[in-house]
Structures are given as C-alpha cells and as structure tokens.
Amino acid sequence: MDYIVETRELTKEFDGLKAVDKLNLKIKKGEVFGFLGPNGAGKTTSISMIVGLLLPSSGQILIDGAEIQKIKKGTIGVCPQDLVLWDHLTCMESLKLMGDMYEVPSNILKERANYLLKELFLLEKANTLTINLSGGMKRRLNLALALIHSPEIIVLDEPSEGLDPQSRRVLWNFIKSLRDEEGKTVILTTHLMDEADRLSDRIAIIDHGKLLRLDTPENLKKEIGDGDVVEILLNDPTENDNAINVLKNMEEIESVIKINSLLDIRALDAVSKLPIIMKTLETHGFSVNDLSVRQNTLEDVFIELTGTRLRE
Amino acid sequence: MIKILSIAIKDSKELLRDKKGLFMILGFPLFFMLIFGFAFGGMGQENEIHNIALVNYDEGAIFPLNNEKINFGNNLTQVLNDVKYEDSEKHIFNIIETNEDEANDLIKQRDVDALLIIPENFSQAMVNLINFNINSNGVMPINSNSVSSSNVTAELIIRGDSSFTDFGVSQAILVGIIGNYQDEIVNNIKNSVSGNSNNQTQYITTEVESVPGTESFTMFDFLAPGMMVFAILLLATTVAAVLTREVESGTLTRLKLSRMRSFDLLFGGLIPWSLIAAAQILILLIVAIMVGFHWQGGLNSILLAMFVGLIGGVASVSLGMIIAAFAKNDRQATNMGTLITVPVSFLSGAFFQLPQVVIGNFMGNPFQIYDILPWTHTLYALRTVLTFGGSWNDISYQVGWMLILTSILFAISVFLFAKIRLRAEN
Numbered sequence: 001m002d003y004i005v006e007t008r009e010l011t012k013e014f015d016g017l018k019a020v021d022k023l024n025l026k027i028k029k030g031e032v033f034g035f036l037g038p039n040g041a042g043k044t045t046s047i048s049m050i051v052g053l054l055l056p057s058s059g060q061i062l063i064d065g066a067e068i069q070k071i072k073k074g075t076i077g078v079c080p081q082d083l084v085l086w087d088h089l090t091c092m093e094s095l096k097l098m099g100d101m102y103e104v105p106s107n108i109l110k111e112r113a114n115y116l117l118k119e120l121f122l123l124e125k126a127n128t129l130t131i132n133l134s135g136g137m138k139r140r141l142n143l144a145l146a147l148i149h150s151p152e153i154i155v156l157d158e159p160s161e162g163l164d165p166q167s168r169r170v171l172w173n174f175i176k177s178l179r180d181e182e183g184k185t186v187i188l189t190t191h192l193m194d195e196a197d198r199l200s201d202r203i204a205i206i207d208h209g210k211l212l213r214l215d216t217p218e219n220l221k222k223e224i225g226d227g228d229v230v231e232i233l234l235n236d237p238t239e240n241d242n243a244i245n246v247l248k249n250m251e252e253i254e255s256v257i258k259i260n261s262l263l264d265i266r267a268l269d270a271v272s273k274l275p276i277i278m279k280t281l282e283t284h285g286f287s288v289n290d291l292s293v294r295q296n297t298l299e300d301v302f303i304e305l306t307g308t309r310l311r312e
Numbered sequence: 313m314i315k316i317l318s319i320a321i322k323d324s325k326e327l328l329r330d331k332k333g334l335f336m337i338l339g340f341p342l343f344f345m346l347i348f349g350f351a352f353g354g355m356g357q358e359n360e361i362h363n364i365a366l367v368n369y370d371e372g373a374i375f376p377l378n379n380e381k382i383n384f385g386n387n388l389t390q391v392l393n394d395v396k397y398e399d400s401e402k403h404i405f406n407i408i409e410t411n412e413d414e415a416n417d418l419i420k421q422r423d424v425d426a427l428l429i430i431p432e433n434f435s436q437a438m439v440n441l442i443n444f445n446i447n448s449n450g451v452m453p454i455n456s457n458s459v460s461s462s463n464v465t466a467e468l469i470i471r472g473d474s475s476f477t478d479f480g481v482s483q484a485i486l487v488g489i490i491g492n493y494q495d496e497i498v499n500n501i502k503n504s505v506s507g508n509s510n511n512q513t514q515y516i517t518t519e520v521e522s523v524p525g526t527e528s529f530t531m532f533d534f535l536a537p538g539m540m541v542f543a544i545l546l547l548a549t550t551v552a553a554v555l556t557r558e559v560e561s562g563t564l565t566r567l568k569l570s571r572m573r574s575f576d577l578l579f580g581g582l583i584p585w586s587l588i589a590a591a592q593i594l595i596l597l598i599v600a601i602m603v604g605f606h607w608q609g610g611l612n613s614i615l616l617a618m619f620v621g622l623i624g625g626v627a628s629v630s631l632g633m634i635i636a637a638f639a640k641n642d643r644q645a646t647n648m649g650t651l652i653t654v655p656v657s658f659l660s661g662a663f664f665q666l667p668q669v670v671i672g673n674f675m676g677n678p679f680q681i682y683d684i685l686p687w688t689h690t691l692y693a694l695r696t697v698l699t700f701g702g703s704w705n706d707i708s709y710q711v712g713w714m715l716i717l718t719s720i721l722f723a724i725s726v727f728l729f730a731k732i733r734l735r736a737e738n
Binding site (some may be wrong): 051052053054055069074076077078082084085086088089096097100101103129145149 | 314325326562565572736738
C-alpha cells in the first residue's frame with residue numbers, strides 16, 4: 001500500500017499534559033482522510049506536527065517515506081482553521097504573493113490563480129481588497145492560498161467553520177475535485193459529522209490525544225451495529241438514571257445512554273419497538289416530554305466510543 | 313530575488329493602503345518637531361561669550377592703493393576680539409590665539425567652542441579681491457567661508473565638534489561675522505573706487521560693534537537633526553509592531569510554510585521602510601524650516617541627508633526586526649520598542665549633548681562609547697550636512713560607520729528571526 005503520510009508513536013506534551021498520545025496513522029496517497037474529534041481532542045496539534053510547524057515531544061513523522069524535516073518545502077499546503085489573510089491586499093495580490101513565496105513560475109502562477117479564483121467563485125472579486133470580502137469569500141480565499149502551489153498533500157483544518165450552506169457546498173465539491181481530478185491527498189480535520197461522512201474515504205476518530213478508531217465511515221457505522229436511534233426527553237430529566245436502569249434490561253434495546261438531558265436509545269427497527277419502550281416507561285412512572293427517531297450516524301459512533309457528543 | 317521584491321511590494325501596498333497607520337507613522341514625529349521648534353526655536357540667543365581658538369597663518373600682502381604691507385588676518389582677529397552683541401556692550405568672543413595642535417586639544421577638552429584657522433594667503437586673497445573689484449568696478453560674490461579671486465583662494469577653516477551645542481552656536485556666529493567682514497571690505501572698495509570715500513584704511517580697521525544675525529543659531533538648529541534621528545528610531549517600534557502583527561494574525565505561519573527565508577522577508581521589508589525613513593527626513597526638514605530651523609547647504613545637503621536617513625532607517629528597521637523576534641504580541645512589541653528606542657535616542661545624542669566618553673581612537677578620530685550605535689553617526693552626519701552645511705567628505709567617515717554597524721544589526725536580525733520565528737515551534 002502506498003502511504004504518503006505516516007506517524008509513528010507521535011506524542012506531544014505541553015507542561016506534562018499529553019495533547020497527542022502515541023498517535024499511529026497511515027494516510028494513503030490520493031485519499032481524503034478525515035480527522036474527527038471534539039474541540040481540544042488534539043486534532044490541530046497533530047496536524048501542526050504533521051505539517052512541520054510543531055516539534056513532537058517524541059515519535060516520528062514520515063512524508064512519502066522521508067522525515068518531515070527533510071522534505072521539500074511546499075509539499076504540503078495548509079489551510080488553517082482561522083482566517084489568515086492580508087487585509088490590505090486584493091485576492092489576486094495575495095495569491096501572487098504566496099505563489100512567489102513557493103517559487104511558482106509566473107506564467108503557471110497566473111493560470112493557477114485564475115483557476116482557483118474561478119473554481120472558488122472569487123473571480124469577480126479578484127481585485128477586491130480582502131478586508132472588503134464577505135466571511136464566506138474570505139474562507140474560500142483562505143483555501144485558495146493553501147493551494148496556489150499545487151501541493152501533493154493538502155491539510156484543511158476545520159475548513160467549513162462559519163460557512164453558510166451555499167459556501168459549504170462549493171467547498172465540499174472543490175475538496176472532492178482535488179482528490180478525484182487532481183489526485184491530491186487531503187487531510188481534513190472537522191468536528192462536523194456530516195462533513196466527515198460525506199467527504200472522507202477514511203476517518204480517524206481522536207479524543208484526548210488518542211486514536212480511538214480508524215476506518216471508512218461505513219465500517220465505523222457498522223461497528224456499532226445497524227439500526228436507529230431513539231432520543232427521549234423525560235418531563236423530569238433527574239429521573240434519567242432510573243429510566244436507564246429500567247430500559248437496559250429490555251431485550252429489544254441494544255444500548256441506552258444519557259447524553260445531556262436526553263436518553264439515547266439504540267435499537268434495530270426502532271419504530272416497531274417504540275410502543276413497548278413507551279409502555280415500559282409509563283409502567284415505571286416516567287413521563288415522556290419529547291421523542292424523536294433518526295438513523296445511526298457517525299456521531300453515534302463517537303458517542304459510543306467516548307460517551308459524549310462531539311460539541312461537548 | 314523575486315521573493316524579496318514580492319515582499320517589498322506587499323509591504324509597500326500594505327503601508328500605503330493603511331492610511332491611518334501611515335498618517336501616524338509620518339505624523340507623530342512631525343508633532344515632536346513642531347513642539348521642539350516652538351519650545352527651543354528661541355533658545356541659544358543669550359548673550360554668552362564664546363571661546364574661540366584662533367590660529368593665524370596669514371603672511372600679509374601689499375595693499376594696492378597705498379603699496380603698504382598689510383595683514384588682513386590680524387585685522388580679522390581684531391574685529392573678532394571687538395565684536396559685540398547687538399544692542400549690547402557685551403563681547404561675543406573670547407579669542408585665544410594659539411597654534412593648531414594646542415587648539416585641537418582645546419577643542420577636544422571643550423575648553424573652546426571652535427577653532428578658526430586663517431590661512432597664510434588670506435591677505436593675498438583679499439588683495440586680489442580688491443584688485444578684481446577695482447578692475448571690474450563690481451562686486452564679486454563671496455562664499456561665506458572663503459575669499460576668492462580669479463587666481464587666489466583662501467579658505468578660512470572653522471573646526472569643532474559638531475556634537476557640541478556651543479560649536480553650533482559659535483560657528484553660526486563666526487560665519488555671519490566673516491561674511492559681514494567681507495561685505496564691509498567689498499563695499500568700501502566700491503566706495504573708494506567710485507570716489508565716495510577717501511579713507512582707504514577704513515575698511516581695514518572695520519569696527520563691528522554690533523552684528524545683526526548673531527541670533528541666527530538657536531538650540532532648535534542643534535535639536536532638529538536629533539528629532540529626525542528620533543523619528544527614524546521610532547520606526548523600529550512601528551516595524552516591530554507590524555511584524556509581530558504578522559505573527560499574531562498567522563500570516564507569518566503561512567509564509568513560514570513556504571520557501572521564503574528570513575533574509576527574503578526582512579530584506580524585502582527593508583525597502584519600503586527605509587524609503588519611509590528617507591521621506592521622513594524630507595518632511596521633517598520642511599516642517600523644521602517652517603518653524604525656524606536655519607538650514608544650511610543646498611539641494612545637495614537634502615539629498616545627502618535623505619541618504620543618511622535611509623541608512624539610519626535600515627538600522628532602525630533592523631532593530632525593529634530584532635524586537636519582533638522576541639515580542640509575543642504587538643502591544644508587547646510597542647512597549648519593548650519604546651523601552652529601547654527612547655534610551656537609544658538619548659544615547660545617540662538626539663535630545664542633548666552627552667559627556668565625552670572616548671574609548672579608543674580610529675583613523676585619527678576619537679571613538680566614543682556612543683559610537684557603537686549607528687544612530688549616533690546618523691545624527692552627526694545629519695547635523696553636519698543640514699546644520700553646518702557640510703559636504704560628503706565631511707560625513708563619509710560617519711557614513712562608513714553607519715554602513716558597518718547597520719550591516720551587523722541587520723545580520724543579527726536575520727539570524728534571530730530565522731532562529732526564533734521561522735523554525736518549528738517547541
């Protein structure tokens with residue numbers, strides 16, 4: 001198998017606190033690799049080490065088989081989580097600047113800049129100062145600046161943060177085209193399940209600096225079993241623990257946990273089992289305030305693995 | 313090269329498009345110049361007596377109108393001894409006649425404010441001037457420091473320590489009096505030739521009881537170049553804040569991931585910022601003249617001053633880059649910048665003259681402890697060309713030092729920035 005990025009026992013400590021703990025990853029060439037985890041899970045720290053901005057406390061990072069310190073600059077393009085732009089330069093000037101910094105020949109640079117502006121719907125704003133762009137446009141320019149030199153590996157750190165649905169759609173299509181049309185390897189960190197599910201070929205779930213699972217979205221969802229999730233809000237959420245004690249003895253239910261003030265019940269063909277669940281709760285004196293049924297998602301995988309929702 | 317140029321263009325555009333920032337950069341020193349102009353524009357006019365060492369090498373000459381031997385050097389010495397403040401009985405100078413070696417020592421000790429050397433052909437040059445005027449019946453324009461004719465030029469030398477305020481005052485008065493002395497003689501020759509005056513010795517024994525223009529040099533003339541150096545030094549704070557903002561906003565991280573080197577970033581940044589320094593010199597000079605600075609020298613002195621300002625600017629930008637290598641945010645950069653640039657301004661002599669602390673001798677010039685700062689030389693060079701009307705030859709030694717010290721400072725900034733800012737963080 002052709003792996004373009006490999007981390008071996010990658011560890012980073014800050015004042016004795018392990019932000020990343022013995023992370024072992026192998027990222028295939030030409031795949032979109034999702035890095036999924038809640039805020040503070042260690043995603044950005046891991047990414048910072050992988051792109052060479054942060055020195056690991058221990059462990060090793062190999063890019064196409066070579067030590068990260070020895071690779072040619074420009075192999076990796078990074079789109080940071082925050083907007084990193086020059087307010088008083090136009091879109092075209094910003095792209096020209098970064099192209100020059102990566103030593104892109106001027107004829108290729110002009111072509112590439114126009115291509116990126118067109119693909120990211122910024123062509124009309126080519127000569128607009130960055131400070132005058134909308135939030136969505138700024139984020140798209142943020143991405144374009146990471147791609148001006150056509151890097152082999154593209155790291156996108158929370159690229160959809162703060163984007164409206166339309167801009168998000170543009171971005172997702174563009175990320176897919178990077179893989180499908182240009183054959184690039186994309187490493188994507190996100191806390192958005194939908195984004196990770198739709199875009200990633202494989203997903204690494206990380207929490208507290210540790211790798212919890214690494215697989216395709218389909219396999220991850222299968223891992224916790226097929227089925228649906230029933231979310232129940234009791235009139236008196238302080239009774240949640242008592243209700244869990246009752247429900248977990250039911251054969252019809254795969255699992256039941258408390259997420260915030262909700263009861264999260266996973267069951268196969270949940271709709272057909274709703275009457276018996278409701279009857280059991282009423283029999284034991286629990287009053288239901290609200291109820292919803294939905295399909296199993298990556299978030300449920302995450303909940304199963306960590307016991308918390310991603311946003312927590 | 314493309315990277316350096318690209319960074320220079322980027323920085324220039326950012327500078328020019330940020331109107332408020334640019335206004336602050338150029339406006340803040342102007343404010344200081346105006347304040348100092350109004351505060352010190354009238355100072356230095358007190359009727360103080362100025363100690364002048366005088367070395368008279370004049371060998372005398374035959375006066376054309378009566379064929380008697382005459383010594384204009386002695387005559388000028390007498391005039392300088394007699395000259396008094398306008399509307400006052402107080403003498404302007406205390407003339408100490410001595411030899412050149414002793415005079416140089418007196419200057420170094422600051423026992424005298426200036427040394428006036430009258431050359432051996434001074435009288436001959438004056439006679440030639442008289443002959444020229446008799447023949448042409450006209451008046452030849454005379455440089456204030458020299459007396460010249462078609463074949464003899466005598467140059468009076470006024471020597472002193474240009475970092476010494478009293479030298480500035482004394483030389484300005486001397487130049488005024490000598491110019492006046494020459495004018496008096498030429499006028500008398502004209503009168504003699506046209507028959508308006510029969511007293512041929514009158515112009516030789518000119519008694520100048522009061523000299524208009526003795527107030528021409530003020531404390532502000534001494535301070536104005538200091539203000540320019542202060543403005544240039546303030547650039548260090550601005551550059552430090554701008555660079556640290558680049559760190560804070562993350563744009564430096566973006567650049568760090570590219571193939572840009574520390575040298576590309578900093579050298580590219582030097583270009584627009586040092587041009588700002590040169591522009592500051594010009595703007596500050598215009599404002600200084602408007603509020604009473606007695607600028608000497610022509611267009612050449614402005615160009616020389618701008619060149620000096622440009623090198624001083626490079627030194628300040630380098631200092632700013634060193635600060636930016638350490639500052640965590642732009643507020644800290646500003647604070648650090650102020651903490652460093654204000655004392656450095658004082659140490660370079662921008663606000664007042666410092667006691668002499670000679671630590672060595674280099675190429676016949678005393679090397680003071682303050683001379684390790686490039687801005688001390690910037691100040692000296694600016695004063696020489698703007699206040700004293702000096703030429704390139706007068707400042708080449710200082711410019712040489714500026715170039716050496718600035719190069720060292722820039723090399724340090726490139727090294728520190730690369731080591732601290734452009735490496736992977738720990």
